[in-house]
Amino acid sequence: MTVISIPADSLFGVDNLPYGVFSTADAGPRVGVRVGDSVVDLAKALGDDTFAQPTLNAFMAQGRDRWVEVRAQITALVAGEIADDAVFAVDDVTMHLPIAVADYVDFYASENHATNLGRLFRPDSAALMPNWKHLPVGYHGRSSTVVVSGTDIVRPCGQRKAPADAAPSFGPSIRLDIEAEMGFIVGVGSPMGSSITPDQFAEHCFGAVILNDWSARDIQAWEYVPLGPNLGKSFATSISAWVVPLLALEAARIDTPVQDPTPLPYLQGDEKWGLDIDLEVEWNGDVVSRPPYAQMYWSPAQMLAHTTVNGAAASTGDLFGSGTISGPDKAQRGAFIELTWGGAEPVEVAGEQRTFIQDGDEISISATAPGADGGRIGFGEVRARILPATGDAR
Amino acid sequence: MTVISIPADSLFGVDNLPYGVFSTADAGPRVGVRVGDSVVDLAKALGDDTFAQPTLNAFMAQGRDRWVEVRAQITALVAGEIADDAVFAVDDVTMHLPIAVADYVDFYASENHATNLGRLFRPDSAALMPNWKHLPVGYHGRSSTVVVSGTDIVRPCGQRKAPADAAPSFGPSIRLDIEAEMGFIVGVGSPMGSSITPDQFAEHCFGAVILNDWSARDIQAWEYVPLGPNLGKSFATSISAWVVPLLALEAARIDTPVQDPTPLPYLQGDEKWGLDIDLEVEWNGDVVSRPPYAQMYWSPAQMLAHTTVNGAAASTGDLFGSGTISGPDKAQRGAFIELTWGGAEPVEVAGEQRTFIQDGDEISISATAPGADGGRIGFGEVRARILPATGDAR
Structure with missing residues (x-):
């Protein structure tokens, strides 16, 4: 039997307990929970086949009462001894896409981002x-x-035409960018013809991830x-x-910024669903931005x-994305097109002047939020390396 | 044993053989093929469990060689006798959504429609x-x-603001409309990082349906x-x-209208994938429009x-939709916003002057195309009745 030891400064303490899908050399994808630097195989540890599946969907569909119950079971479990064959070091497992994605919607909920993009894409309009x-x-x-992540x-190819070009051309994108966002996952849906109010958010939303909305x-x-x-x-x-x-984000819940004008009643609720999440964008190992989710104008409850x-x-x-998270300061902008003002103001990345993403670059976005007792919890990271375009020249 | 008799003027002769998912009083959804006014249960008739499923996806994923093979098997089958318990009258079965929809994309490929909508939505721009x-x-x-269909x-509720309104309001849509389109279904996909050329269309596209893109x-x-x-x-x-x-649309294949300027090479191909399909829009039983698919600027092969x-x-x-099909004539416009020019020019529907859709209205869109030997084949119809909004006033 194993007792999981959680490092004192871990972002994955028992106030977090995030779920993922992992595989090991000897067994395929199944659901695990992260505790400190360990991953617990939930099908084995809880003896529940709901977790012996390659996505979280079956568990998510069981609803909030069950999410609360399993969280309590895991809390009890990690306080004691766990069978050796149900515990893995996080470095020894391969992580997989945790959900089977149904519909994916991306929002645009940061006032700073929408304002910056409006200025860059439509300089002659409001x-x-x-x-x-x-x-x-x-x-x-x-x-x-x-x-x-991973x-x-x-690099995508596609059709583009700069304003000065006489005609469009085809080729690898030369303005490849990121959008640092949070993503929210629906656990319990709603049938066609019905709707979900902002105050019903916690009954339907299972959890959150970091999301990078790659943009050419x-x-x-x-x-x-x-x-x-x-x-x-x-x-x-x-x-x-x-x-x-x-359920792990209770301490992160805050008011959104003041919404003026007051939104229509269907977008109003009594529950606070602003979230005090701090993101950090690393470009080839250099932190280039720290987007503050706390400043997002629309809450995820309003989005749903x-x-x-x-x-x-x-x-x-x-799955729905928040849209790029950008704060008012330059060092808080969650997309490189904003950070470099359309490429006109390069930033220093590992000693080089950079605008958009080059082949071989590695981008990692991490995030943390307040946890229990003044500590913090982590979302881990969403990391990727950019490979050269493979399309022919056409 | 049963011999299927096909009426002489049937749009569902052996040159058509469309697939669907049907259920009967005694058995749940499974794949059938329509022949004349009959539906043949393919799992029973061919003894193949691929068809004992509630969607066409498993069959579609098997690829074009298999699609050709099964079509030949069905052709042989309906020329002879079929077990009684594998044949149903089309009026005695319930039809279901034939596919599990993965990603859905809607295009905008009619020049007449795009021009009309541009004038209506953006009167001050090109x-x-x-x-x-x-x-x-x-x-x-x-x-x-x-x-x-069926x-x-x-009627959806939502937020809207007419140009003359001081602020947006919430309520049932008062400008509910149709878009008469064709939809195309991918049978064999392509992995991330690869692409499908226009001339590979027939290897990937399984078939076509009529599509109504309801629009508020x-x-x-x-x-x-x-x-x-x-x-x-x-x-x-x-x-x-x-x-x-x-495979049933060989006789319908035509050139698209001349594309000027010439599209970039990735949108060019040697195969003709314009389609000579005639649609008909019925509004409460009156034919109000006959959109000609033959005039669509972009082919489905170019869309994919x-x-x-x-x-x-x-x-x-x-699934991808073509976008509204509108011809140059008023009586060929595939959306009511075009047909009534934004509601300014009502049309007569069953003796009443109408602009947008009213509660209780029934809309049916049908389509036919050239078949073998100078005959025609049918797509059936996409039909629906509009029920009153159920959302509260909020």
Whole structure:
């Protein structure tokens, strides 16, 4: 039997207990929980086949009472001894995409980001569109290209036309960028014809991950009118491997910034669902930005309420991204297009002047939040290396 | 044993053989093929468990050689006698959504439609955006709200703001509309990092359906800048129950209209994938429009090539819509917002003057194409009734 020892400064104490899907040399993907630097095989440790599956979906679909119950079981479990064959060192396991993604929606909920992007993409218009403070603007993305942290990202090819070009051309994106976001995962859906109110958020949302919404700005800028981003985003979206349960985020809950004008009643609630999460963006090992989730204008509860208010179904495994997280300061901007102001103001990365992502670059976004008793909990990281484009020149 | 008799004027002769998923009083959803006014239970008739499933996905994933082989098997089968318990009258079965929808993308491939919508949504700008003739513009939609013909559609509620309104309001959509489209279904996907050329279309696309992209124009007009349609579309998309195999559309293949400027090489191919399909839109039993698919600017082969050219994965069950089909004549417009010019020019429907859809209305879109030997084949129909909004007033 094993007693798990949790380092004093661990971001994965018993106030966190994030879920993931892992495999080992001798057994395929199944659900585990992270405790300190260990991963506990839940099917083995709890004797419950719900966890002997390659995604969290079956467990997520069981609902909040069950999420509370299992969290209590795990808390009791890690306070005692666990069978040796149910415990692995986190460095000895391979992590997999933790969920089967149903619908994926990406929002645009940071006022600073929306303002910056508006200035960069539409210099002759008002930075913020008239609808922005009335509803959480979002669009559907490609579910099949959501990948787990650690997956290499191949530079996409596509069609682009800079304003000075006479005609569009095809080739590898030359303005490849990140968007540092948080992602939220629906555990319990809602049928077509119904909707989820902001105060019902905790009954439906299972947990949160870090999300990197890779963006090819040259492709996006040319394609996005009038129906929104498509190829500039659809090649890949990365999420962190550990899903932090909403139940672990109680100490992180705060008010959103003041929403003025007051949103319509369907976007109002009594529960606080602003979240005090601090992100950190590393580019080739240098921290280049510290985006503050606390300043996001729209809460994830408002995003889910908006998504379903027209009667659209929500499903177990739905994923929605917050949109790029940018604070008011330059060093808080969550996309390189903002950080370098469209490439005009390079930043120093490991001794070099950089604007957009080069082949071989490695990007890692990490996040932490307040935990119990004044400590902190971690979301781990979403990390990827950029590989050269493989498409032919066409 | 039964010999299936096919009426002489049937749109479901042996040159069609569309697949669907049906259930009967005594057995749940499984795959069938339509022949005349009969449905043949393929698991029973062919003794193949691939068809004893509630979606076509497993069969579609087997690839084109297998699609050809099964089509030949069915052709031989219906020429002879079939076991009585494998044949049902089409009126005695219930049809279900034929596929498990993976990613859903909707295009915008009719020049007449894009021009009309541009004039209506952006009267002060050029009707066609600068990118429109260079790439098939499209966006991702909501997979979980794709429903089969016959499913009632509940009028969506949402946020909208007419230009003259001081502030947005919430309530049932008052500009509920259709979009008459064709939908294309991916049978064999492509992994992340690869792409599908236009000339590889027939290896990947399994077949086609009629698609109604329900659209709440008031919600859409307020929300769609800058990231595209979301709630104005995500409440429901209807498809016809019978998937016409691409193999049945050989006689329908034509050139697209001349594409000027010449598209970039990745959108070029030697194969013709324009399709000579005639649609008909019925509103409460009156034919109000006859959209001609033959005039669509971009072919479905170009749409799939564009979708994957950035390395985005394609999956079995991916569905993509053509976008509204509108011809140059008023009586060929595939959306009511065009047909009534934003509601300014009502049309007569069953003796009443109408603009947008009213509660209780029934909309049916049917389609036919050239078949073998100068005959025609049918896609059946996509039909739905509109129910009143159920959301509270909030």
